[in-house]
Amino acid sequence: MSEQNSTSTRPTALVVSAHSADFVWRAGGAIALHARKGYDVTIVCLSYGERGESAKLWKKDGCTMEHVKSERRKEAEAAASALGAADIQFFDIGDYPLGITEDAKFRLVDVMRKVQPKFILSHSLEDPYNTDHPAATRMTIECRMIAQAWGHNPGEKILGAPQVYLFEPHQTEQCGWKPDVLLDISEVWDRKYAAIQCMQGQEHLWEYYTRVGKQRGVQAKRNSGGQAGGKNVEYGEGYQSIFPRMISEL
Amino acid sequence: MSEQNSTSTRPTALVVSAHSADFVWRAGGAIALHARKGYDVTIVCLSYGERGESAKLWKKDGCTMEHVKSERRKEAEAAASALGAADIQFFDIGDYPLGITEDAKFRLVDVMRKVQPKFILSHSLEDPYNTDHPAATRMTIECRMIAQAWGHNPGEKILGAPQVYLFEPHQTEQCGWKPDVLLDISEVWDRKYAAIQCMQGQEHLWEYYTRVGKQRGVQAKRNSGGQAGGKNVEYGEGYQSIFPRMISEL
Amino acid sequence: MSEQNSTSTRPTALVVSAHSADFVWRAGGAIALHARKGYDVTIVCLSYGERGESAKLWKKDGCTMEHVKSERRKEAEAAASALGAADIQFFDIGDYPLGITEDAKFRLVDVMRKVQPKFILSHSLEDPYNTDHPAATRMTIECRMIAQAWGHNPGEKILGAPQVYLFEPHQTEQCGWKPDVLLDISEVWDRKYAAIQCMQGQEHLWEYYTRVGKQRGVQAKRNSGGQAGGKNVEYGEGYQSIFPRMISEL
Amino acid sequence: MSEQNSTSTRPTALVVSAHSADFVWRAGGAIALHARKGYDVTIVCLSYGERGESAKLWKKDGCTMEHVKSERRKEAEAAASALGAADIQFFDIGDYPLGITEDAKFRLVDVMRKVQPKFILSHSLEDPYNTDHPAATRMTIECRMIAQAWGHNPGEKILGAPQVYLFEPHQTEQCGWKPDVLLDISEVWDRKYAAIQCMQGQEHLWEYYTRVGKQRGVQAKRNSGGQAGGKNVEYGEGYQSIFPRMISEL
Amino acid sequence: MSEQNSTSTRPTALVVSAHSADFVWRAGGAIALHARKGYDVTIVCLSYGERGESAKLWKKDGCTMEHVKSERRKEAEAAASALGAADIQFFDIGDYPLGITEDAKFRLVDVMRKVQPKFILSHSLEDPYNTDHPAATRMTIECRMIAQAWGHNPGEKILGAPQVYLFEPHQTEQCGWKPDVLLDISEVWDRKYAAIQCMQGQEHLWEYYTRVGKQRGVQAKRNSGGQAGGKNVEYGEGYQSIFPRMISEL
């Protein structure tokens, strides 16, 4: 994995993932695509999903928490590498529920200021199945605010106003998630699928998220013109923006 | 006003205005900006606002409907010219309420197909003060669908999937309107204000919409980075998108 | 029933009821209370509810439409009288569905301009059980707009900006109705219950709406201070406002 | 196709489809499943989708409206037969937009009263891509109300209070559609796919809706217990209920 | 009170009540009904409501916190007994505000895993009058997630995917609560009213919640067919579901 260089002039992006596999299913295409475009993408995994998202490992005799964390870390690092991410950091704050403390917040603020991301990716605002997901998003939005404060660690370079994009939850309609962006990830699908295959503990989700990619691709084509000139998009990812965007042309 | 040329390769846009002055207050900046960028912008005024938005004229003795329509038309043509619009069409279907018929719909479909707009502008989805506004939007969205139908006037070139942007209503919070786009119109503000001044009958709104422009400008600056690198936007216009957009980079 | 006098200086109110009994269950308290306070209250029944809300009558042999309308009219007139309303008008536009035409709209506009109501009462914005109810409300809001138009029947006195209060539907939560006003109708409950008893065809609703009155009374007490100084309200009615109100003191 | 018998004691269901193919993609599983369970399922196609959803046919030279309608009718009849529906009726009211008239409404009321469905299926409440869909739903809800009215065609058996289930639109999140029911259609998937294959003009949708079926199956499993005892559901369909349901056990 | 037996094959349910009386007013009918059907129903009272819902006791001279808790506990135990609940547990975490800690969460997780409820009852998602209520619901939904985690106390039997039903708040419309289920509790009304009478400190609510029961009964009848075959429901309780339900027949 390449060294992140804060003096680089390369564009940057930040992904905040509640558990160590979330970034793969939900944002793997965006990570690979922007890496290919020359972005340094930093991934923060708040937890390993060691308690709540490692059923396969726990079902084996003699499994320990350290073993689970270690396995999950290896999978996540392999996936990040497959996607071409510049950096992946593990906060290890515990999952189910996430152990969000002031220290954890300030650590995320530090990352935001160091990375100075052009945009940030995180979870949906609601999720009745998994309250860690919206907790991570609330933390992200709060830390974005702190990172903008001149009086937090005075002298550091403050954060600008990066867009926060919410990636797709497992059951979108139950989570009040509505995408306003459909990203064409066709050219990097192979990398996303390679990353998906790193998730040995959750094989039952591989085809589920392959189908998600295809559906978003069909929708992307339709929304860009359909049969009357729409772009042929084989795989897509949907995102919901939090903030309005400043533009110079509609 | 320049002749619209359907064989042109210039980009195009369409504005659907319930009454003949709406396009000025709400979308004048977008029209002038895109005209300057080389777009052929077509404006459709469904009515003159002759009954509901011409109080000043009606207060004079001996006023007639024909006179009101004629005056409103002159003002709207002058404003469209000031903005650099390529074409302005008056459907004259009556206002308060709008007289929306199948004929009017098919006429709007014809315009959509001829113009083949890259994007369409219209009103908010709700407005308890003015039910003509959401009626125009519903009509626009319905006609967009009809214009996409291969079986409507078979043989014509069908419409693609242009974005529909909703412009700002008078009391935004009462209309459930939430902008996701803030357009920088600073460079064409003089043209928008010139168009505003064409509306001799509604002078009480001139300063109101000047202040709207300034507020949206401040917000555009803030959302593009604020004091940490935000673009200095003096005047802005807000828009709400109806459809997700297909993109290749976040 | 007293003659309505347009030159009166008494305050006025207008109730728009989809069917001839709606105003009793839902707004009878407000009508009686404001009548007692000196308001001239005008009730418009768009239909008699002859098809959809007259089951008891239709179950009898040989029943005819004329008979149903006549019976319903008698009941509604008796109820309006019991409440002290200044006027009740029957538009007879048909129910299930309401036969809303341009003529019906302009007739309602005429009433609005003649009455010049300080406020207007009508139904909820949604009702999946009874689509006539929201249709009446949409018509009311549209007609309020037309009545404000200088160019509609020029020369007439236009309408100001009366609040529109939505009265309580049968199953509030299914209708998206949220009251922001709880009106104390205790002092006129006897009149409301007398009006309710005029509805011989819908006796199954008498106790239902008595209980509604008591519940809203308890809530009114609670919201005015509860056990710490709340007003003792025995019977209440809830209303949802459409527009913000201009005030000089919070 | 079997003859529908109004004196039958078999349970019944009604599907209201805006265009002649909608019922296949969106409700084919429910139709086949309930047919297998002994329901007489009646399908009403308000239009053939002849203008808006027959692109493939129109692209051929010399195509006529009659030809399109005839082809679409044949496909729909074949699909209904594959699903085991008891009856399919074509109202032929025109599409893009639907030609909804009082006559069409009363015709649908007649069907509702004759069928006396235990439940009704129709479209989502919103759809910015296709305004015919919510128009069909509004019509269905309105007709349900009329069919309950004792004064509509007095003497006929009135309708009870059947649930209205909204089937899945093409882009769920853009249509405000949220399923509260996930129906296991695994055992009849072969029949649904056979019906899908009858839609020769829309082959691009076959795999799209196969994937939809699989995703809803995964979700059904998860919501019935997931890895801890959830039912293994291979294919599912989602529905949103309009009305609360009366039950005797949670 | 009968001993709860974790090896029992009887169905089970769990009620999470913020204060010790909430379960009576809001879910007493469901508890009694399912107890009669053979369910072992476990009630968890997070607090006694000792500070916020014991005004009558505090108004007496010399009242102490211990006395209030003791009295409230006695009332709640008597009510649980009257309803036929299998078990009632008092977490005593403090009220106004609830003292929700990680320990309290894990204790609730333990109960969930031991009880393995077929369904869970708790409060509405919002309540501006009483923030303890939605806090209890958020805790319940979070604990449901934790109880599903293989890595939480590995070796224990994990929780499946029980439905969470939200019971009725005091002012439904202000709490954004919308019932999708109306439960017929007529046959156990006597038991619910007996439990209500155990709440000596809140006598002002007895008739209020009797009327709630009657209103929900009328609505249940109406939604199951009304005058055309609806079930005669004298008393009902409303519930809002959080999750979609997997079914095999509509």
Added chain:
Amino acid sequence: MSEQNSTSTRPTALVVSAHSADFVWRAGGAIALHARKGYDVTIVCLSYGERGESAKLWKKDGCTMEHVKSERRKEAEAAASALGAADIQFFDIGDYPLGITEDAKFRLVDVMRKVQPKFILSHSLEDPYNTDHPAATRMTIECRMIAQAWGHNPGEKILGAPQVYLFEPHQTEQCGWKPDVLLDISEVWDRKYAAIQCMQGQEHLWEYYTRVGKQRGVQAKRNSGGQAGGKNVEYGEGYQSIFPRMISEL
């Protein structure tokens, strides 16, 4: 600043401001207006906004936290004085994020009970730009509940049921804020502007909030009758109510 006298018979109001300048921009008019009407208005500043809203101070060399707090306090005291507030209290709990603890809550409860406000002002329910704002509002609503509890500090006079009004956030549409009240502050605008000028560190907001005042004034006029008898309101402030209000006349 006048001494607050708890035995006073003067009406009272309470403002809860997340940072020390919020009350000026958002509620300065309401404070000055009610002070002039004889209210004792108490302002609570939860923090000085020392970290997040003092950029201008931090940009100077050698700036310290104590200096920032001291400067911000001076400005806020000067502004409160200019507005005629009876009291201003600084909780100094830290900002970005607010350091909300049980102690801080109970301190706010103490103020509520001492002041016994007729109404309370605080922030919007959502704000993705500034999560301190909704945090302050949630705290306020929670403390209102605690202050009503007989068992909290038994013997103290409990709080009644004061309305909570939410003042205007910086970008209203992004915060889900919808005003139902437009307050005429024209007569005290000079005092509000004097208070605004005390905010030396945020001069870029002076004209922004002057324009906000003018826009709300125009809207207030329009909603009180517009050109047909509306009150001429030069400056206004908008508020959103949380609770329904008990009234005796619509």
